[in-house]
Amino acid sequence: MLHCNKWILRITLWNLKLNKPLLIDHSFEDWDWEGVPNFRMEQVRDWIFEKGQLDWGKMSNLPKSLKEKLTERYDLVPMKIMRVQGSKDTTQKFLWRLRDHQLIESVLIRANQDALGNRSSRLTLCVSTQVGCALGCKFCASGLDGLKRNLTTGEIVGQILLARKEAGRRIDNLVFMGMGEPLANLRALLPALDQILSPRGLGIGARHLTLSTSGLVPKILELAKYPAQIRLAISLHGGDNETRRKIMPINDRYPIEELFKACEKFIEKRRKMITLEYILIENLNDDLQQAELLATHARRLNAKINLIPYNQVDGLEWRRPTLTQIRAFQKKVEQGKAPKVTLRMEKGHDIEAACGQLRLQESSNLS
Ligand code: SAH
Ligand code: SF4
Secondary structure, rough: HHHHHHHHHHHHHHHHOOOOOEEEOOOOHHHHOOOOOOOHHHHHHHHHOOOOOOOHHHHHOOOOHHHHHHHHHHHHEEEEEEEEEOOOOEEEEHHHOOOOOOOEEEEEEEEEOOOOOOOOEEEEEOOEEEEEEEOOOOOOOOOOOEEEEEHHHHHHHHHHHHHHHHHHOOEEEEEEEEEEHHHHHHHHHHHHHHHHHOOOOOOOOOOHHHEOOOHHHHHHHHHOOOOOOOOEEEOOOOHHHHHHHOOOOOHHHHHHHHHHHHHHHHHHHHHOOOOOEEEEEOOOOOOOOHHHHHHHHHHHHHHOEEEEEOOOOOOOOOOOOOOHHHHHHHHHHOOOOOOEEEEOOOOOOHHOOOOHHHHHHHHHOOO
């Protein structure tokens, strides 16, 4: 087995070596193409970020010689679509194949109503940041196989560029709740955020962007220094350490009290509400005592609560609570005067919208 893994690693490195550098791994400000005038670089920027064109040959206002030079030097396409599940008017899940043949997912979610119940058609993309995940939360398909590798900056930005092209319109919101732990890959993520937020990049407003973390305390503190007003969601999933550690091994490293202190520092810097995410799992964290604890935590942090009924993962034995229990839990949290509680009935439950599940299916088809 060890021998086999070594070979996989060698082939992956070999594949990456065969590839040319990916242009969008570098931010526009760092492009330097010896002697190419700025207005030409500006044209390329416009093709990529405004028009979503990732084919050098189709950048019609560039001279042929420059197109050839750039084609020789840079790859533009970070990933190809391998599978799409769901339909254009509901939730769509994309399985992407990266240049070294690793698989990741993004999910495009359409909201037909805004928070006030008005008709709207906002598009939210759920973005991945790693191939797999090292943190091994017990409910999560992404972590079942461990971490394969971090995504590069261009692979993070590329998901948005390509999903936008598929959707044929701009994407309004981004949630970093796909595969992987975003804060474990800040090195690639922060430059990706710069490209996403910049008006010369994708131009998405910071308030429309949410990072979700399992609670990497030092990284939350590092993120607090990032200048833009991005939103933070904490995957809590347990009201006390005893319950949380059964679900999330990371709790042994950063227990709840330490995590909340980091959240308080983040909030102090940002003056913005954070969100506590709570997956409801039958007979594990869905009793009403947990609901009371959750409300207490939310009051202390002045945080919103997002309740998410567990989405069954193949190979895992946990179950979603009954609707009656889910409602009772929600009611108890509301009675505990939590500032704002929402129940997110997973959109696209039928297409296994929780990230990591499609990739899991695909790899079991392949094996
Ligand atoms: N690593 C980060 C972000 C990715 S996972 C984190 O843990 O916060 C983020 C979210 O995916 C979870 O909090 C949960 O909302 C959702 N999720 C993952 N697996 C799920 C499942 N089986 N059922 C329901 N939601 C799930
Ligand atoms: Fe990793 Fe998040 Fe899944 Fe936990 S829930 S294993 S941190 S991706």
